[in-house]
Amino acid sequence: MDVMIKAIDVNKEYRRAGAIIRALADVNLEIKSGEFVIIQGPTGCGKSTLLNVLSGLDIPDSGKIIFDGENIARATEDRLARLRRMKIGFVFQDFNLIRTLTALENVESVLWPTVLRTSEIEDRAIAALRDVNLLERKDHFPVQMSGGEKQKCGLARAIIHRPRVILADEPTGNLDPESEKEIMDLLKEINKDSETTVIVVTHREKLTSYGDKIVKMKDGKIQSVK
Numbered sequence: 001m002d003v004m005i006k007a008i009d010v011n012k013e014y015r016r017a018g019a020i021i022r023a024l025a026d027v028n029l030e031i032k033s034g035e036f037v038i039i040q041g042p043t044g045c046g047k048s049t050l051l052n053v054l055s056g057l058d059i060p061d062s063g064k065i066i067f068d069g070e071n072i073a074r075a076t077e078d079r080l081a082r083l084r085r086m087k088i089g090f091v092f093q094d095f096n097l098i099r100t101l102t103a104l105e106n107v108e109s110v111l112w113p114t115v116l117r118t119s120e121i122e123d124r125a126i127a128a129l130r131d132v133n134l135l136e137r138k139d140h141f142p143v144q145m146s147g148g149e150k151q152k153c154g155l156a157r158a159i160i161h162r163p164r165v166i167l168a169d170e171p172t173g174n175l176d177p178e179s180e181k182e183i184m185d186l187l188k189e190i191n192k193d194s195e196t197t198v199i200v201v202t203h204r205e206k207l208t209s210y211g212d213k214i215v216k217m218k219d220g221k222i223q224s225v226k
C-alpha cells in the first residue's frame with residue numbers, strides 16, 4: 001500500500017497563562033492509503049491537534065506533514081484550502097449542517113460553486129445519500145432529523161466529492177450507542193468499498209476494534225501504534 005500521510009518529527013505548542021502546553025511532542029506517524037485508523041486517548045492528549053495538522057487545518061511549529069507526496073507543513077493557505085476541498089472529507093462531532101438547507105442541499109453544498117451541471121450535482125448527492133441509507137430523508141431539514149440521521153447526512157456530505165481521505169473528530173460523540181454502531185459500520189463500509197483512507201479520533205476505548213491501525217496518544221505523544 002502507498003503512503004497517504006506521513007508525520008515526521010512534528011511538534012506543536014500552545015502558550016496559555018504563561019505556561020507552555022506541548023500539544024504534539026515529536027510525533028511520527030505513517031498512514032497508508034486505504035487504511036482505517038483510530039486515534040484514541042484521553043481528553044487533552046492532542047488528538048484534535050494531530051488531526052488538524054494532518055489535514056492542513058493547523059500548522060505545526062516544526063516537522064513535516066507529507067500528504068499524498070507533498071509537504072504541507074509549509075504550504076500557502078490557498079494551496080491548503082484547495083487540497084482540503086479536493087482530497088479530504090470532514091465529519092464533525094456536532095454535524096455542522098446548515099440548518100436552512102435540506103439534507104440533499106447540505107450534501108450538494110460541498111460542490112458549490114462548480115462547473116458541474118445541476119443535474120449531475122443532484123445525481124451525485126442522491127447517490128451519496130443512498131450510500132448512507134438516508135435517501136428517504138433527503139427533503140428534511142436538520143431540525144427534522146435525529147442525531148444519527150444528521151450524522152449520516154454528514155457522512156454523505158463527506159463523500160460526495162470522492163475524497164482520498166475522510167477525517168472524523170469524535171463522529172459519534174453526540175450519538176446513542178445504536179447510532180454510534182451504525183455510523184462506525186458505515187465508515188467501515190465506505191473505507192472498504194471505495195478504498196478511502198479513514199481516520200477517526202475518539203476517546204472511547206471501545207471503538208478501537210474498528211481500526212486496521214490503532215494509534216494511542218497521551219500527553220501529546222504517541223504511546224503505541226498497533
Ligand SMILES: Nc1ncnc2c1ncn2[C@@H]1O[C@H](COP(=O)(O)OP(=O)(O)OP(=O)(O)O)[C@@H](O)[C@H]1O
Nearest residue numbers: 014016021023042043044045046047048049050203
Ligand atoms: N488554541 C489553543 N490554545 C491553547 N491551548 C490549546 C489550544 N488548542 C488545544 N490546546 C491544548 O492542547 C492540548 C491538546 O488539545 P486537543 O484539543 O488536541 O486534545 P484532544 O485530545 O482533542 O482532547 P478532547 O478529547 O477533549 O477533544 C490540550 O491541553 C488543550 O488544552
Ligand SMILES: [Mg+2]
Nearest residue numbers: 047048049169
Ligand atoms: Mg478533541
